[in-house]
Amino acid sequence: MKNYIIKRLLYIIPVIFGVCFIIFVLFNLVGGDPTHMLLGKHATAQQMEELRRTLGLDRPLLYQYFDIVKSAFTFDFGRSWNTKQEISTMIMDGAIPSLSVSLPGFILSSILGLIISVVVAYYRGRKIDTVVRIACIAGMSISSLAYILFFQWFFAYKLSLFEISGYEYGFPNFLPYILLPSIIWIILSIGPDVRFYRTVILDEIYQDYVRTARAKGLSEIVILLKHVLKNAMIPIITYVVIQLPFLILGALLLESFFSIPGLGGITLNALNSSDFPVIKAMAVLSAVAYILFSLLSDILYTVFDPRIKLK
Amino acid sequence: MSSNVSETSMDLSDKMNSMINSNQDGTHKTKSLWLDAFNNLKQDKAALFSLFIVILYSLVAILSALGIFSADWNKEVGPSYAAPSMDYWLGTDIFGRDVVAKVIHGTQIAMSVGLVSSMIAIPIGLTLGAVAGYFGGWIDEVIVWFYTTFSSIPYIMLLMSIAFILGKGLTSVYLALGLTSWVTLCRLIRSEVMKHKNRDYVQAATAIGGGHGRKLFKHIIPNVSHIIIINTSLQFQIAIKSEVILSYLGIGVQGQPSWGTMIDDAKLELARGVWWQLAGATMAMFFIVLAFNILGDALRDALDPKLKGK
Numbered sequence: 016m017k018n019y020i021i022k023r024l025l026y027i028i029p030v031i032f033g034v035c036f037i038i039f040v041l042f043n044l045v046g047g048d049p050t051h052m053l054l055g056k057h058a059t060a061q062q063m064e065e066l067r068r069t070l071g072l073d074r075p076l077l078y079q080y081f082d083i084v085k086s087a088f089t090f091d092f093g094r095s096w097n098t099k100q101e102i103s104t105m106i107m108d109g110a111i112p113s114l115s116v117s118l119p120g121f122i123l124s125s126i127l128g129l130i131i132s133v134v135v136a137y138y139r140g141r142k143i144d145t146v147v148r149i150a151c152i153a154g155m156s157i158s159s160l161a162y163i164l165f166f167q168w169f170f171a172y173k174l175s176l177f178e179i180s181g182y183e184y185g186f187p188n189f190l191p192y193i194l195l196p197s198i199i200w201i202i203l204s205i206g207p208d209v210r211f212y213r214t215v216i217l218d219e220i221y222q223d224y225v226r227t228a229r230a231k232g233l234s235e236i237v238i239l240l241k242h243v244l245k246n247a248m249i250p251i252i253t254y255v256v257i258q259l260p261f262l263i264l265g266a267l268l269l270e271s272f273f274s275i276p277g278l279g280g281i282t283l284n285a286l287n288s289s290d291f292p293v294i295k296a297m298a299v300l301s302a303v304a305y306i307l308f309s310l311l312s313d314i315l316y317t318v319f320d321p322r323i324k325l326k
Numbered sequence: 327m328s329s330n331v332s333e334t335s336m337d338l339s340d341k342m343n344s345m346i347n348s349n350q351d352g353t354h355k356t357k358s359l360w361l362d363a364f365n366n367l368k369q370d371k372a373a374l375f376s377l378f379i380v381i382l383y384s385l386v387a388i389l390s391a392l393g394i395f396s397a398d399w400n401k402e403v404g405p406s407y408a409a410p411s412m413d414y415w416l417g418t419d420i421f422g423r424d425v426v427a428k429v430i431h432g433t434q435i436a437m438s439v440g441l442v443s444s445m446i447a448i449p450i451g452l453t454l455g456a457v458a459g460y461f462g463g464w465i466d467e468v469i470v471w472f473y474t475t476f477s478s479i480p481y482i483m484l485l486m487s488i489a490f491i492l493g494k495g496l497t498s499v500y501l502a503l504g505l506t507s508w509v510t511l512c513r514l515i516r517s518e519v520m521k522h523k524n525r526d527y528v529q530a531a532t533a534i535g536g537g538h539g540r541k542l543f544k545h546i547i548p549n550v551s552h553i554i555i556i557n558t559s560l561q562f563q564i565a566i567k568s569e570v571i572l573s574y575l576g577i578g579v580q581g582q583p584s585w586g587t588m589i590d591d592a593k594l595e596l597a598r599g600v601w602w603q604l605a606g607a608t609m610a611m612f613f614i615v616l617a618f619n620i621l622g623d624a625l626r627d628a629l630d631p632k633l634k635g636k
Contacts, residue, residue, distance in 0.1 A: 033475030038487075046491045152623075156563075156616035158570050160589045161608040168596040261480060268571065282483075283575065286490055298487055302479045309478075 016317055023313055027306050034302040035083040042291050043079050048072075052289045053096065070096070083295065087303050092296035097288045102296045105281055112182055113277030116193050116269060117262040120200030125255055127201065128208030135209070136216040137239055147209065154206040163272045166199050180274040196269045215250045219243045249320050256312040260304035359552070363628040373624030376617035383614050386430060387437035396430035399423060399583060407600050417602035419591065428583035429606045435584040436614065439499055439569045440562035446504025447511060447561065448554060452547070454508070455515030460523055460542050469516070477509045485568060489577045499578050503565050511557045518550040552629040559622035563615040570611065585611050 050063045050072070067073050071082070086092050092102035135147045171179040177195040219225065220243055228238045270279035278297065285293035367373050389395040402422040403414070410417040416425035458469035476484075485506050492498035522528060523546060531541045566585075572578035573586025585607040592604035 029471055030475050030478055033471060034478050037475065037479065037484075041487055041491050152619050153612075153616060156612050156619060158567060158585075158589060158608055158611055160570060160574055160586075161604060161611075164589065164592055164596060164604060172597060267482060268574070282486075286486060286575065286577065294487060294490070298479055298483050301483050305478050305480060 020314055027310055030306055031087050035087055038295055038298050039080045039083050042295050049291055087299050093292050095290055095293050097290040102293055109278040109281045112275050115189050116196045116275055117266055120197040121262055124201040124204045124208055128205050128212055132209050132212035132216055135213055151206040151210050159203050163199055163268060167272055171195055182275045196273050200266060211254055212251060215247045216243055219246045253312040253316055256308055260308045366628040367624060370624050372620050376621040379613055379617035383433055383437060387434045390430050390434035396427040399427035399431045410602050416606040419603055425602055425606050429610045431583050432585040435579055436566045440565040442500040443503035443565045444558050444561050447508040451508035451511030452515055455512035456519050456542055456547060459516040459519030473509045473512050489572050494577055494580050496579050499569055499572055503568055507561055514553045515550055518553055519546055522546045522549055556625045559618050559625055563618035566615055
């Protein structure tokens with residue numbers, strides 16, 4: 016197991032180099048000359064040359080590539096072309112509003128999803144199981160944009176139950192602003208969550224050890240909560256851990272609709288203003304977060320499940 | 327549990343029967359999987375209905391692409407923001423254009439996005455996955471590294487970046503979706519090919535002198551090709567949903583109606599009580615995504631014997 020963990024740890028290095036290479040190809044090679052976009056059509060050749068030098072785009076491509084790789088380790092992403100702010104500061108400032116929306120929603124939807132799927136697994140094959148399954152698929156088939164638009168219009172605008180949009184920093188102050196976005200987050204993620212948890216629990220229910228437990232005369236509830244859930248927790252924990260990096264990225268669409276100044280909003284603004292360094296930074300950051308958390312989930316998997324033997 | 331056991335044994339006898347039948351007919355054995363799957367699917371009412379919806383949407387999309395339906399979506403047919411009525415079933419938009427025609431044109435866009443992105447993703451995923459699984463060794467390591475790298479950038483981030491870099495418009499949507507969605511297929515094909523490459527029928531092919539190319543393309547790939555169908559069905563709905571998000575972000579379809587641009591319009595319309603564009607696009611999208619979801623699940627159950635009885 017020790018060997019596996021060391022190997023797995025070392026593997027993140029070629030993956031980070033690869034991720035940086037994809038971002039480099041996209042933004043430094045295919046992306047074309049951003050000076051056109053920044054200066055407009057009437058820029059002189061000299062102006063463009065100057066801008067290219069200040070942005071560091073005249074340097075050899077290999078240097079530009081290693082700049083991206085370096086940023087993946089130091090988190091120093093340089094300055095935004097648009098606001099001229101230090102990007103790492105922008106990210107730090109945006110992380111709190113993002114997390115204040117995504118974290119409560121994520122925790123509540125995970126717990127709620129788990130409870131629903133245990134109940135549904137208990138009544139598997141019966142009416143309530145079918146109803147929940149259909150509701151999950153149906154709920155997942157509606158565009159997330161439609162949910163956000165409708166909820167914001169109906170509950171915030173029409174009924175005035177919630178703030179329509181905006182954000183305030185500081186603990187109790189932000190609560191009214193994150194309430195509706197968090198509810199929408201829960202509704203959006205409960206469908207896929209329940210579907211996944213249910214499949215995992217049902218996978219376990221047909222195992223031999225469950226039959227043994229039943230033969231011993233244990234009640235269905237004890238089997239489900241004590242035996243099945245314990246085993247099902249392994250893939251469930253992996254699934255939860257792997258979602259954590261997306262919390263950092265924030266809920267892109269929710270933030271844009273509710274004007275929450277989080278990382279999702281920063282990314283969308285950067286897209287609209289062709290702010291390459293910010294988009295690159297967000298791509299690198301989210302990829303590094305994903306790599307680290309998938310490393311964590313793989314290690315958790317091997318630690319918690321002794322059945323898994325890895326070469 | 328007991329019902330489960332009897333189910334599997336029934337499946338088995340069914341399978342043996344179909345094998346015997348197909349042998350009597352002189353047809354090839356590989357067809358029995360498809361026949362079996364088709365018979366399973368026929369009994370599943372929800373799946374059949376989903377298939378019907380998919381065919382219906384495809385027909386609408388083709389007729390719209392040929393200019394038979396909704397060719398004049400751009401024409402002013404009534405007053406601005408007319409509510410739904412007998413004349414305009416889903417009302418009109420700000421320019422007095424018929425929302426029904428826009429929904430139909432959106433169907434064409436949505437189905438084409440699913441189709442073209444799948445046609446980009448399938449060759450990449452199939453080739454890389456098959457080669458990695460078949461040859462193993464350093465080739466496998468390189469391909470695994472490649473798709474791990476690709477899937478390390480969160481989907482929405484990569485999708486937005488590619489669409490943004492390629493510029494606005496439908497072509498970038500096709501490419502962005504195609505280039506981001508091959509990884510799942512590649513992974514599945516790779517692990518399936520790994521299982522198949524040492525099976526008897528492949529060894530038999532080696533014994534009669536079949537080369538790598540022949541074994542891989544003639545023997546193994548036809549036996550793992552059901553994965554492509556299952557994956558495409560699920561891929562279609564992801565593509566349709568993603569188009570909507572890209573169009574909302576302003577890096578998607580330009581200058582023609584899509585469900586995404588219609589939902590984006592609704593952002594400003596709802597406050598004025600204009601709900602029909604949102605309703606039309608959402609409903610149109612709901613049925614096709616639902617159908618692909620159900621169909622994908624049913625296909626997996628029907629084609630993947632491992633998962634039977636669960």
